[in-house]
Amino acid sequence: MRGFELRSARFLASDCLQRYLKPGDTAVDATMGNGYDTLMLCELVGDEGHVYAFDVQQQALENTKKLLTESGCIGRAQLILDGHEHMCSYVSENTVDAVVFNLGWLPGSDKSVRTHWETTKQAVLQALEILKPGGICVICVYPGHDEGAEELAKLTEMLADLPPQRFNVLRQTFINASPGSPECFIAQKQ
Ligand SMILES: C[S@@+](CC[C@H](N)C(=O)[O-])C[C@H]1O[C@@H](n2cnc3c(N)ncnc32)[C@H](O)[C@@H]1O
Numbered sequence: 001m002r003g004f005e006l007r008s009a010r011f012l013a014s015d016c017l018q019r020y021l022k023p024g025d026t027a028v029d030a031t032m033g034n035g036y037d038t039l040m041l042c043e044l045v046g047d048e049g050h051v052y053a054f055d056v057q058q059q060a061l062e063n064t065k066k067l068l069t070e071s072g073c074i075g076r077a078q079l080i081l082d083g084h085e086h087m088c089s090y091v092s093e094n095t096v097d098a099v100v101f102n103l104g105w106l107p108g109s110d111k112s113v114r115t116h117w118e119t120t121k122q123a124v125l126q127a128l129e130i131l132k133p134g135g136i137c138v139i140c141v142y143p144g145h146d147e148g149a150e151e152l153a154k155l156t157e158m159l160a161d162l163p164p165q166r167f168n169v170l171r172q173t174f175i176n177a178s179p180g181s182p183e184c185f186i187a188q189k190q
Contacts (some may be wrong), residue, residue, distance in 0.1 A: 009184035010102075011173055013138045014040060016186055017098055020136055023043060025097040028130070029053040029155060030084040030123055031115065035064030041100065041119050042073035044123045051077040051090055054084040057113055062105055084123035091130045099127040101139040103151055114147060124155070128167065131189045138189075144180030152183060166190050 005011060014037075021027060023046035029038040032055035041051045054118065063080050068074040072107060079092060084101075105114035127137045144153040159169045172184040 009140050011183035013140050013184045016138055021098055026046040026050045028096055030097040030101045030103045032060045032064050036164040037100050038064050039067055039071055042076040054080050054085050076144055083119055085119040087126045094128050094132050096130045097135050099137045104142045117151050131188055135189050137187045140182055142182050
C-alpha cells in the first residue's frame with residue numbers, strides 16, 4: 001500500500017487529521033463515543049498538545065477514560081460530559097487546530113442517544129469559530145437512516161453557504177457507493 005487508499009469516509013477523515021495535526025497542537029473531538037478518535041488526536045498532538053472531547057453519555061466518558069489510560073494518553077485530554085453545542089463555553093475562539101465530528105450514535109448502545117441537526121448545527125458553527133486560521137473541521141455523516149439523511153442535507157446546505165473568503169469546504173462522496181453510504185466533509189479556515 002502506498003499510504004493512500006480510497007476506502008471510506010472514516011479513513012479519509014483520519015488520513016486528513018494525520019496529515020494536518022502536529023505535536024503541540026490543540027484539537028477537539030466533538031463526539032467522543034468510545035474514544036477512538038480522541039485517542040488518535042491525543043497521539044497526534046503528543047505530550048505538549050491538548051485535546052478537548054465532548055459527549056452527552058457518561059458511558060462514553062468512562063469508555064474513553066479507560067482507553068486513554070491504558071494507552072498512556074489520559075494526561076493530554078480533557079473529557080467533558082456536555083453537549084458539543086456548548087463547545088464555546090470551554091474552548092476560546094481561534095485557539096484550535098482541528099475539530100472532528102463523527103455523527104450518529106455510539107456503536108453498541110442506545111440508538112435514541114444520537115446527534116440531532118438542531119444541536120449539530122450550533123456545534124459546527126462554534127467549531128468553525130474556535131479554529132485558528134488554517135485549522136480544519138472534519139465531519140463524518142451517516143445518511144443511512146432518517147436523522148442522518150436530514151443531517152447530511154442540512155449540513156450540505158449550511159456548509160455550501162459559508163463565504164469562500166473565510167472557509168474552503170470539501171465534500172467527499174463515493175459516487176458509485178450504495179445509497180446511504182457515509183460521507184466526509186472537510187472545512188478549512190482561511
Ligand atoms: C458515532 S458516535 C462517536 C464515535 C467516536 N468518535 C469513537 O471514536 O468511538 C457519536 C457520539 O455522539 C454523541 N452525541 C450525541 N449527541 C451529542 C451532543 N449533543 N454532544 C456531544 N456528543 C453527542 C453520542 O453520545 C455518541 O457517543
